[in-house]
Amino acid sequence: MVQMCRMVCQSTAALVLSGYVSSTSPPSPMSAIVLATINARYIHSAMGLRCLAASLEGLDATIAEYTLRQSAVDIAADLLERNPTILGLGVYIWNVRLTLDVVQLVRSLAPSVTVVLGGPEVSHEPVDPSAWQPIVQRAHYTIRGEGETAFRTLCEAILAGTPPTGRMIDGGLPPLAELPLPYALYTDRDIQHRVLYVEASRGCPFRCSFCLSALDTGVRAVPLEVLFAELDRLFERGATRFKFVDRTFNLHIAKSSRILQFFLDRMRPGLFVHFEMVPDRLPTALRELLAAFPPGVVQLEVGLQTLDDETGRKISRRQNLEKARENITWLRTHTGVHIHADLIGGLPGEGLDAFARGFDTLLSWGPQEIQLGILKRLRGAPITRFDGVLTWSKAPPYEVLATDALDFPTLLHLRRVAKVWDLVGNSGNFVDATPLLWSGAPSPFFAVSDFTRYLMAQVGQTHGIALLRLLWLINDFLVEERGLDEETVRAALERDYTRSGRKRVPRRLRGDAGSRRSATTRRQARHLEGGAAPVVSPQGIT
Known part of the structure; x- marks a missing residue:
């Protein structure tokens, strides 16, 4: 995150x-x-x-x-x-x-x-x-x-x-x-079994209060010819999974374009490349290159953090939300890029309603994943200037416990909602069933919130829930609590259950479904198998 x-x-x-x-x-x-x-x-x-x-x-x-x-x-x-x-x-x-x-x-x-x-x-x-x-x-x-x-x-x-x-x-x-580059020190075992981290630059030009990168004194770059030579050696050794740790990959468009072209020229089965993207900066040059990649090869982490303008000003988060919306919706419509968007709960001044509006709006833009994080007091980050209105845990990871807009019980529930959303919405295990949670509801966020309370009442936790058990909990919530049509719910759950190749369909589900394999990661593949994400308005699914 x-x-x-x-x-x-x-x-x-x-x-x-x-x-x-x-x-x-x-x-x-x-x-x-x-x-x-x-x-x-x-x-x-x-x-x-x-x-x-x-x-x-x-x-x-x-x-x-x-x-x-x-x-x-x-x-x-x-x-x-x-x-x-x-x-x-x-x-x-x-x-x-x-x-x-x-x-x-x-x-x-x-x-x-x-x-x-x-x-x-x-x-x-x-x-x-x-x-x-x-x-x-x-x-x-x-x-x-x-x-x-x-x-x-x-x-x-x-x-x-x-x-x-x-x-x-x-x-x-x-x-x-x-500095000499470190990539020769990745072992064959690393290449076969682990994500290889790569950097083309260090530093960040932005000054977001929650982030240690706010302390950076500028952006420094690695010479691309030197980097490309090292990456070619990794390719020769069989590497296919690269995660760039640059804070602002698309800050310099010419360099970003060269990096994308480098990987596009070396397309092969199993290739996966992750970048962190400034959400409101996606000119035509980058769009054309991203559109050329097969589905699931490129993942973009889009750190929006908040969609509330006043909260953004408080934490020195500068971004053009309308441009961000345009870029994300364009990517979902015209490319196979997997979008991992971030929101932070517990920011100073942002109440639950404002956070919910942000989630609902971001969901309507269609990213495959929305990571809901809780604000942390990173040592050295400028967020410490809000210590008078934020109450922090003294133990790592130093999460906020209460704010001027959210009391402790509300933040505790928000933390649970984040975990449930990761289980249901982000995992790709319930691509068809997830939109049913808010079908006909005024707010997707509060619908997921209701399911979180239901889950806590039934099992008392948001972790360690077996996949099949979670499937039936979703079924019972949608049918018994929401009153949705039982056949519609079970048909969606059947498609979800069989999508990743499971052949033994539980008795309570009917029918059979084929499967197809993807060269991308399993989590992304489940999203790809499910097709385009549903378009959601603040009034519900459309």
Whole structure:
């Protein structure tokens, strides 16, 4: 989501061309430097580690990656078996708790290991060391910002026996055009099983209060010829899934066009490319290129965040909503691009009715997915200027608990609505049944809200619900609570259930349906199989 501010090269650590070692393989031979992080899921690959590794050629280092499913004891044991002199850890909002436990274990079991931190979650500490968060206090050093240059300098000093006295080190802004690129450090296993993160630029020209990119001092670019050469090498190794982490992919149209043309010239089965798009900037040159891609190959993340003008002004979010509407509807009508749009709940001053209007309006534009996120207080982001009217959770991920326009029970319900919408509307599992939730209702959002309350009353949770169980809950809600025609509901659910190739149709559903396979991701394929998204007006489905 847009709030996560993928400042991918802010992991701290050290690594090198001596080799990549995953957490699932046997420990590598002993290394002077071990660079590690804890990813949210295995499919995610830590680009930040590889950026640092590419800048540390010649040093003895290895990478170790873990996931949130692993315990701190197991992670610490694996790290210490590598017997590092320096342990660099990338710290993010999703892994700071578990990483703190790892740091405490390492400091207790191996006091001689120098622990260095980096990443967005530890790059904005106060000046007073006594006010640092616990993980920073426990580490020997912390690098703020981008770490390619600063971390190498630190490692060389430590290994030479001349460590610096200051514990907080400013990473500065390394010259992006001069840094070696990290893509050779993606392993064959990464290429086969994980998303490969790519960057053509760093920085963002906008100043949205909720985002760490508001602190950027401009946009810096990677030379495209150099990037393309590296991407060609990945293609030669069989890579097909690329996710660009650029904050504003379509900021410079000429460069964006060259990147799109690069991938269009290399079309092949299974190709998938993700970009983050400025929603109100889609000139003819980009439209023509996007229209040339087969369905499902390109995914655009469109970070609208709010459709309420007054809220947008409060958070310094500048966007032309009419132009955004025109662009999104054009993409849905004329291309096979998969659109993933973002809205944030809990923004200062935005009440439930305004948020609902925004959701209903965005839904009428037809994006395949709408991610509903809850505002987070990212360390260092300008959103802290609203601390007087926003009440925050003190624990990661620091979500807002109450605002000047939403009390705690309402925000709690909104969080549940977001989870239910992801289960039903975004998953692609219920392409035909989802529009029935608001059929004849004045507001799609409040219809989904009603279903969320129904779900909580029936099962008491919005997670861990088996697909077939969720199917019957939707059926019963639509038939018994909404009074929709039973045959219409079950026909829609049957189409949804069999769309992805399931052949054993439950007894309560009738008929059979074929399936077809797609080269794109399973989640996108379900949307593609379901055809165009329904057009929704504030008064209901049309």
